[in-house]
Amino acid sequence: MMQIIVLTIFIAVTFYGCVSPKKNDGKIHVLATTGIIADILSNSLDSSFVVESLMGPGVDPHLYKASAKDVGLLSSADIIVYNGLHLEGKMTEILKKVGRHKMVIAVSDGIPESSLMSLAEDIHDPHIWFDISLYSKGLQHIYMTLNRHYPIQAKSSRNKYEKYLKKLNDMHVWTKQRIELIPAKQRILITAHDAFGYFGRAYGMRVVGLQGISTVAEFGIQDIMRLSALIKQYSIRSIFIESSVPKRSIESVMYNVQASGGSVCIGGQLFSDALDSKSKKAGTYLGMLESNVQTIVSSLK
Incomplete structure (x- = not known):
């Protein structure tokens, strides 16, 4: 076809x-x-x-x-x-x-x-x-x-x-200045897929995704268990959904952590592969970047 x-x-x-x-x-x-x-x-x-x-x-x-x-x-x-x-x-x-x-x-x-x-x-x-x-x-x-x-x-x-x-x-x-407000040991960004690798390298964060770099990739129970273990090991408070990826993927990680006695919440929505509608703050490239940084910092610092 x-x-x-x-x-x-x-x-x-x-x-x-x-x-x-x-x-x-x-x-x-x-x-x-x-x-x-x-x-x-x-x-x-x-x-x-x-x-x-x-x-x-x-x-x-x-x-x-x-x-x-x-x-x-x-x-x-x-x-x-x-x-x-x-x-x-x-x-x-x-x-x-x-x-x-x-x-x-x-x-x-x-x-x-x-x-x-x-x-x-x-x-x-x-x-x-x-x-x-x-x-x-x-x-x-x-x-x-x-x-x-x-x-x-x-x-x-x-x-x-x-x-x-x-x-x-x-x-x-x-962006560099804002990310530095997060304590170094808490600069771990967990998202639905590996879209934030360049962000992590440029601004000093460890980035871990449930899926690979493409949303075409599928995730399984081993991926959920891997992230759940990481969250509990480092006492990560927040993980993030993405606007262009179904939220059920990252929610499954949250539920798994909570079911095993851990604690983590959804820190907010990040814009990864696409902008928001033009009338919204994240409807521009600079607006999207600012929105993401504010969401990350407020949830992890």
Whole structure:
């Protein structure tokens, strides 16, 4: 079935004029796969660019499958920007095919391989946005690519882009300061899946997930027992659910700890792979980061 969808979209994109003609508004249309990417671009590019997101609030990019409804967006975009490192795993073939006909940019291409967290040979953790300084390099890569191909429009965006880079750096510094409020022995972050590895490395926390780096991975009783033992060993007070992952996974750990005489509670909801709705605080990249840090610190310090 997936092969049929890929073929359908490829044919439609190849002959996009029959499906969704490009808008003749004189603007450069950028399609980002995730809301996080769309937000950093919207905050960095001026009105010469129109930025849209393929995935909406709360959508898990690990599980996302492009549908025939996405053909119009894919075909009418001048540029497609995606995370890379197999975050959009079910869109890999589609992005590869579309890339033969238009500009496709991976945020992760701007990050040195030596800075990526390796999971196995040729496999890296894709959740790069949780190290803000690292993600800034990805944004710089996008901007420099646009500058080579659209120098006039990129130049008009430069001031906005540089101001946003400053905001990212400020958030990076603030995050370090806030995490330091948690006593060192209590800096253990337990979540539904391993999305926070870069966060832990950048800001000094031990991070443990019930599932692997992808929500596609399943968990079993041994995983629950492993985390339960860790919680009791270190007297961890709070564990966290994620907005884009069913809460039953982490709740099963809580119930197991409580059933065996231990004590732990849900410390709150973290935003991992997707933003909240635009009207909410966590509906932006910076807002999501601030919300997560405040939830973690208030629950663990």
